[in-house]
């Protein structure tokens with residue numbers, strides 16, 4: 098079993114994050130859950146004895162450093178952080194007025210970019226600063242949940258795909274910057290999983306994809322594969338760079354194979 102013991106999951110009130118919390122708790126790990134919805138956090142605390150709670154809105158960039166400070170003060174043994182928070186908004190740049198479904202309002206664009214990209218990148222800085230002090234040479238994990246859609250985009254989700262693609266590149270660069278530290282920087286690329294992520298627009302997306310609703314993977318099954326994936330280490334002893342199966346695995350391998358040699362010329366390891 099992977100060595101890390103105390104896991105902060107950012108975005109753990111539903112879907113993949115909640116299931117990660119449940120499966121790691123069942124394996125005897127110390128789990129700290131966070132998210133905006135306090136009622137969900139309270140339910141998890143009631144159901145999972147000993148679980149820690151941190152109410153956090155990753156969009157609140159001003160508050161994030163203080164909240165991460167508080168997390169590490171309250172739970173100094175944190176050795177793994179999984180940045181899972183994300184939202185998905187169907188946006189249509191052909192919509193010509195604000196009352197049309199998917200009109201890309203500035204508020205929606207900003208919310209999606211801040212949640213899926215700016216928040217995680219600010220959070221990364223805060224977590225690294227803590228790991229530097231709390232675990233200067235002991236292994237730690239900083240994982241980001243991106244998406245297969247960051248590499249294989251879908252037309253209805255322009256900002257979602259852009260943010261996940263950007264977060265994908267961010268993890269690559271962060272891993273290269275941190276290569277001489279004990280921090281494993283890992284990208285988790287889910288396929289389509291049945292969660293609350295797309296409840297607001299699943300039917301509309303199915304309609305636009307020709308009427309066929311894609312079959313999502315069960316969250317339990319998917320998360321079990323992530324837990325297994327986070328136990329795989331590479332030659333350098335760090336956790337594998339990409340936790341992915343199926344379409345996202347095929348996409349990431351094709352990308353590494355095609356772009357890897359050119360990236361090497363820039364001293365970037367994919």
Ligand SMILES: NC(=O)c1ccc[n+]([C@@H]2O[C@H](COP(=O)([O-])OP(=O)(O)OC[C@H]3O[C@@H](n4cnc5c(N)ncnc54)[C@H](OP(=O)(O)O)[C@@H]3O)[C@@H](O)[C@H]2O)c1
Nearest residue numbers: 108109110112113132133134155182183289290292293294
């Ligand atoms: N399901 C899929 O098919 C799929 C595929 C590829 C990638 N992903 C990615 O997987 C991750 C988890 O998504 P999911 O499918 O499990 O969807 P979900 O059930 O909607 O869960 C999203 C989680 O993110 C949290 N979150 C959203 N905005 C937040 C904010 N501002 N601050 C803090 N937490 C926030 C939510 O908590 P609160 O609402 O309580 O804040 C919730 O816990 C996302 O990054 C998503 O993009 C999912």
